[in-house]
Amino acid sequence: MIFEGLQDGILLGLLLSLAAGPIFFMLIQLGIERGILPGLALSAGVLFSDVFYVVVAYKGVVWLSDSPNFKLYMGIIGGLILIGFGLATILSKYKPPKKTTISTQNYIGYFFKGMAINTLNPFVLFLWIAVTGNMIEKNMNHTACIVHFLAIISTVAITDFIKLLLAHKIKAYMKPKHFQWMRYIAGGGILIFGLIMFIRVL
Numbered sequence: 104m105i106f107e108g109l110q111d112g113i114l115l116g117l118l119l120s121l122a123a124g125p126i127f128f129m130l131i132q133l134g135i136e137r138g139i140l141p142g143l144a145l146s147a148g149v150l151f152s153d154v155f156y157v158v159v160a161y162k163g164v165v166w167l168s169d170s171p172n173f174k175l176y177m178g179i180i181g182g183l184i185l186i187g188f189g190l191a192t193i194l195s196k197y198k199p200p201k202k203t204t205i206s207t208q209n210y211i212g213y214f215f216k217g218m219a220i221n222t223l224n225p226f227v228l229f230l231w232i233a234v235t236g237n238m239i240e241k242n243m244n245h246t247a248c249i250v251h252f253l254a255i256i257s258t259v260a261i262t263d264f265i266k267l268l269l270a271h272k273i274k275a276y277m278k279p280k281h282f283q284w285m286r287y288i289a290g291g292g293i294l295i296f297g298l299i300m301f302i303r304v305l
Contacts, residue, residue, distance in 0.1 A: 108238070108247040112254025115234070115296065119255070120262035121289035126220060130263060133213070134270025142270075144210040146263040148217025150256055153227070157252050160231040164239055181236030182301025184229050189294025192286050237300050 120127075126149055133142040221227055234255070238248050 105247045105250050107241075108243055108251035109254045112251040113258050114292070116255040116258025117262065118289045118292040118296075120259050120266075121285045126217070127266070129217075129220075130266050131270050134267040139264075139267045141210060141213045142267040143264065144213035145217035146260065146267075148214040148219075149221045149263075150260055151214070152218045152221035153231070153256060153259075155222070156228050156231045157235075157256075160228065160235045161248070161252075164232060164235040178236065178300055178303060181233035182297045182299075184233035185237075185293055185297025185300060187297075188226070188230060188233075189290045189292070189297055192290030192293065194290075195286060196283070233297070233300075237296070 126145075129145060130142050133145055234251075235248075238251055243251065
């Protein structure tokens with residue numbers, strides 16, 4: 104169970120990191136314009152926000168887990184959320200990001216900028232609710248749940264660091280079609296996660 108949670112967490116973390124959204128482009132821009140450390144500060148803010156939402160989602164889902172037919176409802180709702188997120192990622196067209204003026208002059212500012220962008224995205228909470236519901240539906244114990252969450256967060260953190268290290272090369276070689284392919288891969292993988300979760304409870 105723990106190994107399964109670790110494996111699924113790493114895979115889902117990779118898929119989420121491939122979804123080329125606003126944070127992805129801000130990291131690349133920061134890596135090019137300001138260097139690795141400001142980008143890490145932004146990433147840390149995003150991850151802090153994710154951890155907050157993980158705790159909220161987990162506490163809320165566990166609190167409801169004793170309700171009748173909880174696993175059925177959570178499997179359906181969580182599966183639909185992941186399916187919707189996957190489809191939205193696949194169907195959305197890549198648009199080159201507009202030049203963003205990054206005027207914050209300290210690492211704390213970058214941290215809070217990343218935290219604010221992630222926290223103010225309402226779908227982030229729904230995504231973590233879906234992930235939590237999937238774990239409950241799989242009957243993961245407390246330890247396996249922690250391993251699963253840590254695997255997702257750690258994978259995203261590591262890939263963010265790699266993006267920053269390769270920022271100049273990514274900027275030079277990545278074309279719009281490559282970003283679109285990344286969306287297809289990430290969206291398709293998340294869609295499969297959702298379908299499996301949805302089908303398993305029916």
